[in-house]
Amino acid sequence: MEKTFLMVKPDGVQRNLVGEIVSRFEKKGYQLVGAKLMTVSRELAEKHYAEHKERPFFGELVDFITSGPVFAMVWQGNNVIANARSMMGKTNPADAASGTIRGDFATSVGMNIIHGSDSPESAEREIALWFSNDEVLAYDKTIQAWI
Ligand code: IDP
Numbered sequence: 001m002e003k004t005f006l007m008v009k010p011d012g013v014q015r016n017l018v019g020e021i022v023s024r025f026e027k028k029g030y031q032l033v034g035a036k037l038m039t040v041s042r043e044l045a046e047k048h049y050a051e052h053k054e055r056p057f058f059g060e061l062v063d064f065i066t067s068g069p070v071f072a073m074v075w076q077g078n079n080v081i082a083n084a085r086s087m088m089g090k091t092n093p094a095d096a097a098s099g100t101i102r103g104d105f106a107t108s109v110g111m112n113i114i115h116g117s118d119s120p121e122s123a124e125r126e127i128a129l130w131f132s133n134d135e136v137l138a139y140d141k142t143i144q145a146w147i
Contacts, residue, residue, distance in 0.1 A: 003074055003080065004080045005116070005117045007130075008073075008114055009064070009111070009112070009113055012071070013069050032074075033136055033138070037069050038070060040066050040070055057110070086100070088100060102114065
């Protein structure tokens with residue numbers, strides 16, 4: 001079953017949006033298989049955003065993601081990587097449709113509430129970077145037969 005890494009960024013935690021965001025993915029029919037509230041070291045932030053190392057906003061991005069607790073999650077389900085990206089909305093909230101998380105709750109690209117893996121390769125890399133094997137659970141839910 002496909003898995004993805006999602007993270008409520010420090011702005012989302014500060015704005016009490018953890019429950020709202022978890023609820024959206026639960027209601028969609030996805031299964032939460034790993035979750036933790038944590039502070040992020042600069043080392044982890046730099047590894048996570050390594051692909052943006054040369055971008056002018058890299059320093060700002062690392063400062064932001066390490067500025068307060070984040071809520072890191074692993075979600076599982078059919079096509080969860082691409083569907084979670086559509087539920088999040090475009091990177092820049094100005095372009096994100098209403099009904100998406102960024103479209104509904106964010107106004108600036110710097111503080112856009114949520115991160116989600118953008119491909120199967122990044123999902124695999126990010127889950128391994130943020131979670132140990134024993135923090136990602138495998139369990140059955142009887143409701144799964146109805147999704
Ligand atoms: P994504 O989060 O939608 O996958 P990416 O292009 O991978 O978008 O960028 C990672 C994060 O870097 C974004 O979510 C956003 O917080 C931040 N970011 C992207 N572009 C800018 C920018 O132009 N200024 C400041 N921050 C940016």
